[in-house]
Amino acid sequence: MPDRRSFLTLLGGAGLAWPRSVEALASRWSGGGAPGDDAFWQDVRAAFLIPHDRIYLNNGTLGPSPRVVVDAVEEHGRRVAATFPPGVAWDDLKGGLARLVGGDPQGFVFPRNTTEAMNFVAHGIELDAGDEVLTTDHEHIGGLEPWRLVTARKGATLRVASLPVPARDASQLADAVWEQVSDRTRVVCVSHVTFTTGTTLPIAELDRRCRAAGILLAVDGAHPPGMLDLDLSTVGGDFYASSPHKWLLAPQGTGLLYLTDPWRTRLWPTLASGGWDDLSLGAHRLNHMGTMDESRLAGLLSAIAFFEGLGMERVEARVRHLRRRLQTGLRALPATFIASSDAEELACAMVSFRIDGVDSLDLQAHLSRRANVRTRVIGEYDYGWMRLSTHVYNSEADVDRVLDLLHDAVRTGVPAR
Amino acid sequence: MPDRRSFLTLLGGAGLAWPRSVEALASRWSGGGAPGDDAFWQDVRAAFLIPHDRIYLNNGTLGPSPRVVVDAVEEHGRRVAATFPPGVAWDDLKGGLARLVGGDPQGFVFPRNTTEAMNFVAHGIELDAGDEVLTTDHEHIGGLEPWRLVTARKGATLRVASLPVPARDASQLADAVWEQVSDRTRVVCVSHVTFTTGTTLPIAELDRRCRAAGILLAVDGAHPPGMLDLDLSTVGGDFYASSPHKWLLAPQGTGLLYLTDPWRTRLWPTLASGGWDDLSLGAHRLNHMGTMDESRLAGLLSAIAFFEGLGMERVEARVRHLRRRLQTGLRALPATFIASSDAEELACAMVSFRIDGVDSLDLQAHLSRRANVRTRVIGEYDYGWMRLSTHVYNSEADVDRVLDLLHDAVRTGVPAR
Numbered sequence: 001m002p003d004r005r006s007f008l009t010l011l012g013g014a015g016l017a018w019p020r021s022v023e024a025l026a027s028r029w030s031g032g033g034a035p036g037d038d039a040f041w042q043d044v045r046a047a048f049l050i051p052h053d054r055i056y057l058n059n060g061t062l063g064p065s066p067r068v069v070v071d072a073v074e075e076h077g078r079r080v081a082a083t084f085p086p087g088v089a090w091d092d093l094k095g096g097l098a099r100l101v102g103g104d105p106q107g108f109v110f111p112r113n114t115t116e117a118m119n120f121v122a123h124g125i126e127l128d129a130g131d132e133v134l135t136t137d138h139e140h141i142g143g144l145e146p147w148r149l150v151t152a153r154k155g156a157t158l159r160v161a162s163l164p165v166p167a168r169d170a171s172q173l174a175d176a177v178w179e180q181v182s183d184r185t186r187v188v189c190v191s192h193v194t195f196t197t198g199t200t201l202p203i204a205e206l207d208r209r210c211r212a213a214g215i216l217l218a219v220d221g222a223h224p225p226g227m228l229d230l231d232l233s234t235v236g237g238d239f240y241a242s243s244p245h246k247w248l249l250a251p252q253g254t255g256l257l258y259l260t261d262p263w264r265t266r267l268w269p270t271l272a273s274g275g276w277d278d279l280s281l282g283a284h285r286l287n288h289m290g291t292m293d294e295s296r297l298a299g300l301l302s303a304i305a306f307f308e309g310l311g312m313e314r315v316e317a318r319v320r321h322l323r324r325r326l327q328t329g330l331r332a333l334p335a336t337f338i339a340s341s342d343a344e345e346l347a348c349a350m351v352s353f354r355i356d357g358v359d360s361l362d363l364q365a366h367l368s369r370r371a372n373v374r375t376r377v378i379g380e381y382d383y384g385w386m387r388l389s390t391h392v393y394n395s396e397a398d399v400d401r402v403l404d405l406l407h408d409a410v411r412t413g414v415p416a417r
Numbered sequence: 418m419p420d421r422r423s424f425l426t427l428l429g430g431a432g433l434a435w436p437r438s439v440e441a442l443a444s445r446w447s448g449g450g451a452p453g454d455d456a457f458w459q460d461v462r463a464a465f466l467i468p469h470d471r472i473y474l475n476n477g478t479l480g481p482s483p484r485v486v487v488d489a490v491e492e493h494g495r496r497v498a499a500t501f502p503p504g505v506a507w508d509d510l511k512g513g514l515a516r517l518v519g520g521d522p523q524g525f526v527f528p529r530n531t532t533e534a535m536n537f538v539a540h541g542i543e544l545d546a547g548d549e550v551l552t553t554d555h556e557h558i559g560g561l562e563p564w565r566l567v568t569a570r571k572g573a574t575l576r577v578a579s580l581p582v583p584a585r586d587a588s589q590l591a592d593a594v595w596e597q598v599s600d601r602t603r604v605v606c607v608s609h610v611t612f613t614t615g616t617t618l619p620i621a622e623l624d625r626r627c628r629a630a631g632i633l634l635a636v637d638g639a640h641p642p643g644m645l646d647l648d649l650s651t652v653g654g655d656f657y658a659s660s661p662h663k664w665l666l667a668p669q670g671t672g673l674l675y676l677t678d679p680w681r682t683r684l685w686p687t688l689a690s691g692g693w694d695d696l697s698l699g700a701h702r703l704n705h706m707g708t709m710d711e712s713r714l715a716g717l718l719s720a721i722a723f724f725e726g727l728g729m730e731r732v733e734a735r736v737r738h739l740r741r742r743l744q745t746g747l748r749a750l751p752a753t754f755i756a757s758s759d760a761e762e763l764a765c766a767m768v769s770f771r772i773d774g775v776d777s778l779d780l781q782a783h784l785s786r787r788a789n790v791r792t793r794v795i796g797e798y799d800y801g802w803m804r805l806s807t808h809v810y811n812s813e814a815d816v817d818r819v820l821d822l823l824h825d826a827v828r829t830g831v832p833a834r
Contacts, residue, residue: 048498049495049498049499050498050499050500051499051500054499054500056500058500061708062497062502062708064497064498064499064500065494065497065498066498067498069498070494070495070498073494074491074494077482077487077490077491077668077669078466078487080479080481080482080668080669081465081466081467081481081482081483081484081486081487082466082467082468082471082481083467083468083471083473083475083481083791085479085669112529112706112707112708112709112710113706113707113708113709114707115688115689115690115706115707115708116688116706116707119687119688119689122689123540123687141690141691141707142690142707145689145690145691145693146688146689148689148693148694149685149686149689149693149694150689152694153685243707243708245708251494251497251710251712252494252497252502252708252709252710252711252712253708253709253710253711253713254710268566268570269566270536270540270687270688271532271533271536271563271687272532272536272539272562272563272565272566272567273532273558273559273562274558274562276562276565276566277565277566277569289529289530289532289533290529290530290531290532290533290558290559290660291478291479291529291530291532291660291662291669291670292529292530292669292670293529293668293669293670293671293710293713294669294670295668295669296670296710374500
């Protein structure tokens, strides 16, 4: 990690030349951008503040914002400090988001993260003693703990379906969830893409089954926005919770909740401020949270422009290309278990694996020391897998370097951390 | 309002020379600082990004951060964007805050604002149908709406005590609240300092009465931290909710909740994430909210250092001095009703008034146009008062200029906005 002086030197200065408008970004990136077009993606990498020798493969935890987003946050903060707070461009924000991830602009709420979004859902519906909430053994605490709390407080029950690893196909996943539904099930809460293995669950199919059974479907969609060419109006589910500070590269602490129509006037707000009971506001009632950090939303608006400039189709193709390259390399490693699915329709931009006889936390420390690589180890549920995420700022060279290090690790082992 | 280009020019550059450590700030401000020591307070003003011709008298809504706070937020954000998030210095933050506003470092929770803090309280206790919550007709929506929602949802009742305007003494205020207590009252929720008139309520006396009656006391303390030389360990109340982005000049969207001891393990978290039910964490359970905007907390830490450098005793004396100068001037105005108390022990750094025959919103627009003055009109409860706040960056000249304009307004009226 750079020390403070070299860090500030590194970051100082050059930012102003970078284009900020959607139009300028789109124009810069108007040609090229095929998944293997290295020159194009090197130019994208240059839009970031990530040090050149850093291999960051943990976007699944937190996405680094490009310079245009950092600039937008700073400019907003300085205007507030100068006593001229610019306010939030709500229509631009909701409209831009709807263009990028689909859905109706009227459905968007902006909590601080997926965790808060899911708490809004769990607290906002009426759950009774004896009701059951069904989830899986691949949920993140952000999607899980709100239900653990609410069921504990109300005398309801939390049931956990076990998902196959690696998953074979969509119907196997849908069935694994559905086996645990009972006549007391009121809510199914599952990930769209699991944080454990990057597996895409069949939300549309689960939505069909839930609607037929009168069960609510809450989706932990922390990962897809900014990673997949998503359409919230067709993905399914009554509630979709996300964290644009992951793949959408918005500032840390930027969340999202998409409410389908009936819930915009039906959900009880969890954080009440003025207007919470003014149903004419629809979902926007839930954006009334008192004075909040509006610079986050200025940053999100800039992040949306960045992705509109790139185009989500190009982004999804690139991040899948890099993940496939990684996964293909992992398959060639001896003694390696890949927890992520082989099926492309279940896969995305994250892959998880474990090397026999190598503790994943030891491996993580080793990769960090050897080549400044940042990874995530899925210690949750005692899985012990290493997870690697690939995003637009990563290169084929990043992937190949890590694969080389993993080959060495298999051959010679890694020191205990 | 400056346009974008002149704004950026205005703010660019000079920031790095300003001292950032508590020690350097304290050393710069080691001598002087009496309430009327103009040279000293001009140097303090130079620590801000407020344009030199701006008269900002609305700190009661949002405090402008000094440059050191803006720098801390930006540096944190850039480290996150470079994939090296620094994390939160929890012990420094809680310890610094305890030095500045009193209380036990273990009691601090950091929501986004007073509104969220009060929602945590209203949702976190067990309120039943038929219970009563007592509040006043001088509460801000941030302290009020959480109770409106929770009482509506649970079939409880919200009662509203009427406070005297202007208030004469502390016992008159305590009695006005207490008259509305019934044997169903479970919670009293009042402001420490009202946003309407800047009147200090007798929290310690209400605390004594509430304890004797087995009633919980929740305090909306949005204003005192950073304005008064406060001690949270003696102020009283079970819960103290605040917004350091007001008088403590922290970044927009920085809140505070102080929990007294039994509630650190007893309060249900409203936003559950990992560890919410680990009682060994005490109040810190409620700081587990998933990935949040940690740059706010870096900014708060810097704001605490700024105030430690100044010293709260000096700050309180100065802001009271300016408010007294303003209030004395207002008393000399004909046809002017002052809603704030004459008694210094009930007063602080805000004063509210109305000029007969002059609409306060027209007056607000007039002051803004004439001298770039920012004020707040208390339209809530149809009061229609203009509120002026005085903080460390204000000068006697600011106050005198506004008084001159008010004299003119009384004499000649102001145009309709």
